[in-house]
Structures are given as structure tokens and as C-alpha cells.
Amino acid sequence: MRRRRTAASVLLTMVALIAVACTGGNESSDTGTASTGGEPVDITMWHGYGKVIDNQGQTNFEAKSLIDLVDRYNAMDTGVHVTLDYIGSNDHALEKLTVALQGDLQPDITYQYGTSMPQLATAPGIMDLTDRVQDQGFNWDDFSEGARAAATVDGQVFAIPALIDNLAIVYNKGLFKAAGVDEPTPDWTWDDFQAAAKALTDPSEQQYGFAFPIDGSEDTVWHYDAMLWEAGGDILSADNTQAAFNSAEGVEALTTLQEMAVTDTSVFLDQQNVGKIDELFNAGKIGMLVTGPWALSSYPSVDYSVQVMPMYDGGSHATIAGPDMWVMFDNGDGRGDAAWKFMSWFTAAQQVKEDSMTSGHLPIRNSVVQEPGFLDEFDTKFPGEGLFAENLENVTKARPVITSYDQISRIMGEAVVKVMLGQAEPQAALDDAAAQVNEVLAGG
Amino acid sequence: MAVVAGSPRGAPGFARRALGSDHVAGWLFVLPAVGLVALFSIFPIAWGFVLSLQEASLLSPDRPFVGFQNYADIASDPRAVQAAVNSVYYTCLFVPTSIVISMFLAIALNQRIRLVRFYRLAVFIPVAVSTIATGVMFLWVFDANFGIANWALGKAGLGPFGWFNSPEGAMPSLAIMTVWGWLGFDTIIYLAALQGVPYELVEAAAVDGATRWSTFRNVTLPLLGPATLLLVVWSTISAVQLFDEVYFVTRGGPLGRTSVPVFYIYRLAFTNAFGFSAAGYAAALAYVLFLVILGLTLAQFWLGNRVVHYSS
Numbered sequence: 001m002r003r004r005r006t007a008a009s010v011l012l013t014m015v016a017l018i019a020v021a022c023t024g025g026n027e028s029s030d031t032g033t034a035s036t037g038g039e040p041v042d043i044t045m046w047h048g049y050g051k052v053i054d055n056q057g058q059t060n061f062e063a064k065s066l067i068d069l070v071d072r073y074n075a076m077d078t079g080v081h082v083t084l085d086y087i088g089s090n091d092h093a094l095e096k097l098t099v100a101l102q103g104d105l106q107p108d109i110t111y112q113y114g115t116s117m118p119q120l121a122t123a124p125g126i127m128d129l130t131d132r133v134q135d136q137g138f139n140w141d142d143f144s145e146g147a148r149a150a151a152t153v154d155g156q157v158f159a160i161p162a163l164i165d166n167l168a169i170v171y172n173k174g175l176f177k178a179a180g181v182d183e184p185t186p187d188w189t190w191d192d193f194q195a196a197a198k199a200l201t202d203p204s205e206q207q208y209g210f211a212f213p214i215d216g217s218e219d220t221v222w223h224y225d226a227m228l229w230e231a232g233g234d235i236l237s238a239d240n241t242q243a244a245f246n247s248a249e250g251v252e253a254l255t256t257l258q259e260m261a262v263t264d265t266s267v268f269l270d271q272q273n274v275g276k277i278d279e280l281f282n283a284g285k286i287g288m289l290v291t292g293p294w295a296l297s298s299y300p301s302v303d304y305s306v307q308v309m310p311m312y313d314g315g316s317h318a319t320i321a322g323p324d325m326w327v328m329f330d331n332g333d334g335r336g337d338a339a340w341k342f343m344s345w346f347t348a349a350q351q352v353k354e355d356s357m358t359s360g361h362l363p364i365r366n367s368v369v370q371e372p373g374f375l376d377e378f379d380t381k382f383p384g385e386g387l388f389a390e391n392l393e394n395v396t397k398a399r400p401v402i403t404s405y406d407q408i409s410r411i412m413g414e415a416v417v418k419v420m421l422g423q424a425e426p427q428a429a430l431d432d433a434a435a436q437v438n439e440v441l442a443g444g
Numbered sequence: 445m446a447v448v449a450g451s452p453r454g455a456p457g458f459a460r461r462a463l464g465s466d467h468v469a470g471w472l473f474v475l476p477a478v479g480l481v482a483l484f485s486i487f488p489i490a491w492g493f494v495l496s497l498q499e500a501s502l503l504s505p506d507r508p509f510v511g512f513q514n515y516a517d518i519a520s521d522p523r524a525v526q527a528a529v530n531s532v533y534y535t536c537l538f539v540p541t542s543i544v545i546s547m548f549l550a551i552a553l554n555q556r557i558r559l560v561r562f563y564r565l566a567v568f569i570p571v572a573v574s575t576i577a578t579g580v581m582f583l584w585v586f587d588a589n590f591g592i593a594n595w596a597l598g599k600a601g602l603g604p605f606g607w608f609n610s611p612e613g614a615m616p617s618l619a620i621m622t623v624w625g626w627l628g629f630d631t632i633i634y635l636a637a638l639q640g641v642p643y644e645l646v647e648a649a650a651v652d653g654a655t656r657w658s659t660f661r662n663v664t665l666p667l668l669g670p671a672t673l674l675l676v677v678w679s680t681i682s683a684v685q686l687f688d689e690v691y692f693v694t695r696g697g698p699l700g701r702t703s704v705p706v707f708y709i710y711r712l713a714f715t716n717a718f719g720f721s722a723a724g725y726a727a728a729l730a731y732v733l734f735l736v737i738l739g740l741t742l743a744q745f746w747l748g749n750r751v752v753h754y755s756s
Contacts, residue, residue: 095714098502119716122504206589215695271609271698272583280590406716414699421611421698440719 040081041338043108045070046097048090065358069351073342080338082109090324094119101125106329108339111162114150114323115218118403121153127328127336129157138344142365147323149398159325160347161364165292166319166391167226169193169307170299170384175200175207175287184288184307186317190227190256193288193310194264200287201266208268209287210260211280214420215273216413218406222320222399223290224416227253229318229397230311235408240400241441243434245412246427252312254419254426261420269420292322293362293388306384308391321395323364357381362389404440411436496727502713507724514728523718524729526700527708530615534704535683537619543675546627547668550634551660564635568628575625575688582621583608583693611701614694618702622689626682630675637671638664669752677744684737705733 049063063086070082085107087096094116100106101123112120120126133140140148140157147161169184176183181199184192197209213219225235233249236242244250261267268286270277278298280286289295290309308317326343330336345351349365353374356363360382363369369389379386399405415433418424424432471478496514500507518524553564570578585593586607597603607617641664649659687706690696696703696711712718712726 098714101503116716119501119503122501122506124505214698216697217695268589269609272693272695274580274583274692276583276587285590403716404719407719410717417697418699423611423699 040079041334042081042083043335043339043342044083044085045342046085046087046093046107046110048087048093048111050086062359062361065355065361068358069346069355073345078341078345080342082342097123106331108331108335109326109328109343112159112325112327114147114159114161114325115399115405115409117150117158117325117327118153118401118405120327121156121158123329125329125331126158127330127340129160129328129340130155132340133157133160135344139349139365139367142349142367144321144323144364144366144392144395146321146395146398147364150323150401151325153401159327160343161323162326162347163324164362164364164392164395165294165322166362166388166395167223167290167292168309168319168388168391169288170281170291170295170304171288171307172281172284172286173303173305175284179287183305184310186308188307188310190230190310190312194256194260194266197260197266197288198264201264203265205285207285207287208280209264209266211268211270211277211286211289212257212261212420213273213277214269214271214417216410216417217273218409218413219273220413220416221409222322224253224257224412225399226290226309226318226320227256229320230309230315232312232315234397235412236400236437236441240402243408243437243441245437246430246434249312250430251426254416254430257416258419258422258426262422267420293360293382293385296382296384297360304384306387308387308394316396317391317394318396319391319394321392321398360385362392366392407440408437411440492727492730495724496731498724499721500724500727501721502723504721510724514725515732517725518729518732523700523703523708524705527703527705530700530702531684531686531704533615534619534686535680537616538622538683539676539679541619542623542627542630542679543672545623546630546675547634547672549627549631550638553631553635554638564631567631570625571628573625576692578621578625579689579692582617586617586621608694609698611698614698614702618686618689618694621693622686625689626679630679633671633675634668637668641667669748673744673748673752676748677741680740680744681737684733684740705729709733 047066049066050060052060052064052067054060067084070084074081087093087110090111090113093110093112097106097110097112097120106123106125132138143151143161144164147164148157151157151159151161171184173183176196179200179202181196184196193210200209201207212223228235228245228250231249231253233247233253234244237244257267261269268277268280277286277289278295281289282299282301284302296304296306309319311317326347328336328339328343330339347364349367352363352365353368353371355361356368356378362385363374368374369392375386375389378389400408411433415424415429419426419429495507497509497511498507499510499514549567553560553567557563585591588594588604588606588609591607593607594604597605606613608614645663645667646659649663654662685706686704687710690702690704690707691710694702696707709726709729712722712729716722
């Protein structure tokens, strides 16, 4: 609410003014000297990894990996100097960039979610990398297919993949043992999953077999997308003109969720999705999650293991990847070229491998995953992550790369939430959502 | 005064006189504040209006003017209507509850009791706690499975309630949380008003044989009128502008039941959930919201001046 805003907003204003004044000064002096050739070109890179030592006093290896690599690059004589800017959660990277663009204060490189690419492609000054990624030695095809697709808007490449994740089952081995349930295998079907979730649920202990975010955000939707693909369905028609998720396959996937959430009540439904699910899993209150490699570090108190997604009859282990991107802006004075120069070093196989071994990120380059011995080494250092790296193979589809994707995601999210809260039947909810999506697609 | 432009003798004289005048000194003193207000209030207000006439995305420089089309679209937007309904519901829950409870608390804290300063501090502390901290706390207090609220109510044989998770319960839960968070502010205003009630009047009523209740009803309550008017206006404006708690705690859900106007405007302008070029439409909604608040406030003052006869 508003009341207490005044003081805070004045303070923020002052900080913003000072910040603007400072960056303004730096930029002009740097670009002034850059053209003389003596001093390196200074470029700014926005990231969301935080500080090397986090607020709990733990080492944040994601931040450490990034900062170490950039420091090493800055120490080399390349003519480019990179300044890192921590801008808070990546969830807000698009909003922050939007605001920065109003004042022409955009960075040279910024971390962004892959799903924002169609919007970003229209931003003024964004670098079209279509020709550059074909450079000798850059080896663009080495990035996974799903990630390359997400970086490409209407045939033009606007980003370099920064991170790739996927979803798999993470389960609490202790709870399986206590309930006498067999642990998940690669042959598991969703029926097995559902039965296990039911067996692991114990209302007297407030223990749930499964947990699902129902805030209606993209987090809700991509969990459903994976199941939709496993059942053999699709989000949109091949030419992205019609909704396809209200097919029999889509209904099958949503019915599984409905039965677990409404009939079996074996699912902890997280309406807010601000970390409760991870806390509860780590507290031993949830048997299985469908989540990604980033979450594993949140479970120090639980003996967990990882398994690929269950199948439907005749379906696949399909999973979904959430590729994140490095987006570049050409801010003149040779800074665009400098940004490209840095990024081609930063995303080369050697650096990708190093980053993976420090931060636990899945390698964004296939050649690193396929390097003999890499997977063993990786899984030893980060238990469970080896499976996620192998699971990249099961990433065969990407979400549609179209401007209206966020709208489609919102509409699908609303349908999934409605069904899981027991307020609608799968077929009716999906048909209603499909009608809305078709309207959006027809409207351009 | 007539100063000829460029006059060699006139200009220095004018400058000296102007610099020496009190007006200039005054303006210099307020200049930093005026500059900040202009930059961060007046400019955005004007820019927002221009934006409301455009079909605009904040990301793209391509912003065609569409006249008042954005305003015309509002009436046929079911989500705007839903946000308005939610907002009215919330305001009806929040304003009367917080005013009644805070008046009661202020009267209690105006008694001569031991540790009264401690109690006053305790009542005010939630106001000083950040909204996000309050949100995190209530997420757990009102957790349907693990929350202390359901546990305590369960002991009394009630519930379990879904709180933020249930479509019907989410808005009342938000209201409880915000009433708790802002009660201290209202209480302080009432406390100040109560301490301004002249003791002679209370004494005179006692001499005339009035009971405590009729003293309160006929002496104290009317004298609290101006404070009540202030709080009603103030709380209504805050309630209509509800955002932080919704953004953090419910994200407008479940099923849009807590989607309030400012939150909807935020999603339109800064996310792409409702289409790519919605920033202009969002600005139009923001302007309508401003007019609604202005109208509400004027109506409340007009009504208040008819009901409130005492000024403190």
C-alpha cells in the first residue's frame, strides 16, 4: 500500500539520481578514451547471480564462477574490459531492461529469459547476431537445438544461450523407504507416479507425495507443457496459428494433475510460489518434485535422487528446457564489437566447461556434455546433475517463439490452476483456454 | 517592470534587485524539492497521459497515436471490471474494519493503565515492519497445511480454512493481513484525537449525570469526527491503491480473485501477459483510477462536511 511509500520513494529517487549521475560520468569518460586505442573499451554486463558470499555466509558458486571468468578475461590483454552489474533476480530482468531502455541506459550485455526473446527482438539497439554466430570457430550448431530455437526470432538470431535447464523427478529416498514404495525407474508411467504420490501422502503427518506451483505463472505452465509433450500433444499447431493443447493428449495430461490434486489430494498446491515447495521438500514433507538442477542445492537436509520424467503409454520421456539468454545491445563507440568479442570467448567450450564444473550449470554446449569422462566428473561433484545433463537429450521441443507467447502462457496457466483447484473439468477448461488463445493468435 | 532586453545599464540593476528580493531566496530554497517533484511526479504524470493516447509497448519505439481508444476499451474489458469489483470488495472489508478496531484500541490505550507506553509501541510496531516481511510471515501463519492459524482454529473446532489458497478466502485473508499491518497508524491518529478531547467537557457530562456510554456517545464520538473523516478518506485511497501485498502474497490469484487495479495495471505495462502493446492501455487505466480516487475523495469530504461538525 501507499502510505509508507513517500519516504522510501524519495530515498530511492536520490539513489537513482546519484546512480544515473555516476554511470553517466563513467560512460562518457570511457568512450572518450576508447577511441584513442590506448585504453580498453569498457562494457557493462547485467547478471542476476548475486554476491560470491551470500547473506547466509555461504559461497554462491554461480556468482563465483561468473566473476572469476570475467576477472580472468579482464586480466588478459584483449582491448575489452567488462564491468559486471548485479541487478537482482532474473525474474525482473525484462522489467529492468524495459525501464533502462526508456532512459537509453541499457547495458551492453544482459541476462534475459528465453521466453522474452520475441519482445526483445523489437527493442531499439538490440544486436542482430545472425551473421556473427556463423563466424569461423564460434560453432553455433554446438548449442542445443532447443536453445538455438529460443534465441532465434523469425529466422534472425538475437541472443547467445546463457543457461539451459530441464525438468526431472527429484525424490526423497527416505520417504520412499518409510512408505515401502519402490523408487522411480526410467520405465515409470504417470500411473506409477500417481500411485506413488498417493502412497507417500500422509495427512496426519502433513506429508504430501507431490507438489505443484499453482500461481498460474510460466512455472505452472512449463510443468504442464512437459506432461503435454510426454502424452504426445503440442501447445500450438505446427504453424503457430491454432491452439493444439485441448487435444485428447492435453486432456490426458491435465486429468493426471486433476486426479492427483482433487481426487487423491496427494499434491501440495503452492499458490504463492515464493519458495515454500523447496523449503517443505527440504523439511522432508514432500515425496517427489518435478524440478530442475538449480533446485538441488536447496535440499541439503534430504537424501534425494533424480530420475527422468514418467511416460504415458506410447509417449516419451520428453522434458522441457528453459533456456536463458545473453542479449547484447550496440551502444556505439565500438562497444557492440567489444561485447561480441567478450561473449565469443565467454561462451566457448573451454569456458562453458569451467563454468559447469564451478557453478553446477548444465553445459550449454553439446561438445562439453559429450566430452569423454565429463558426465562422471560432473555428477561426482554435483550429485544428481549428471542425470539432468543426460536428460538434455529428452529436450526435443521448444515453446513457441512468438510475441504472444506470454499471453498464451497466462491463459494456459489459468486453465491449469482452475482444474487443479477443482473448479473446472480438464476438457472444458482447455477448450475455453484454446478459444482465448485462438482469439489472441488471430489478433496478431 | 520595464527592462529593455540587452540594455547595458538595466540588466545588472535588475539582476541585483531580483537576487536581493525575498522571492528569489525563497525559490532557491525550494528549488531542489520543486526539481525532484517536477522530475519524478509532474513529468511522469504528463508522460503517462501521452502514453495513454498511444498504442505502446515500453520496449519498442514504435508508438502510434490512437486517440481515446484505450479509454474506450476499458468498459469492455472483463479483467478491468473484475479488478474494480475486487477493489470495491477489499475496500469494504478494509476500511470499516480498520477504523472500528483502531478506535477501540485507541480508547483502550488512552486509559491510565500500567505499561501503556509498551502497549502503544506494540500496536504501532507492525506499521514499521516492511510489507514483504509481513507478507512472508502471513504466508506461513495462513498456510492451509502448516499454518498456526488453522492449527489454533482447529483446536477450537473450526476450519481448516484455505486462506490465500481458496478463491473465496484470499481477499478476506489479505484484508486481515493489511488491517493488522496498518492498524497502528490509525490508532495513533485516534489516540492523538482522543487526547485533544477537552477534559472539561467530559467532566461537565459527568456532573450532568451522564453514564460512561452516553459520555462517549455524545461527547467523545462527535469530537472524533474530524479524525474519522481523515482516516476514512486516507484508508479508502490506500485501499484502492493496494499493490505490494497482492504482488508479493497472492499475485492476483487464485483465479484472479485478488487482482486489484494497480496490480492489473502493473501486469499490463510491465509484463506481456496481456499482450505486447498494453502499456498505453495500462496508462489509460491508471488515469481512470486517478479520476475515481479523486471523485471518491471529493465525495467523502463533501459528505463528511455534512456529518462532521466539530473541528479540532
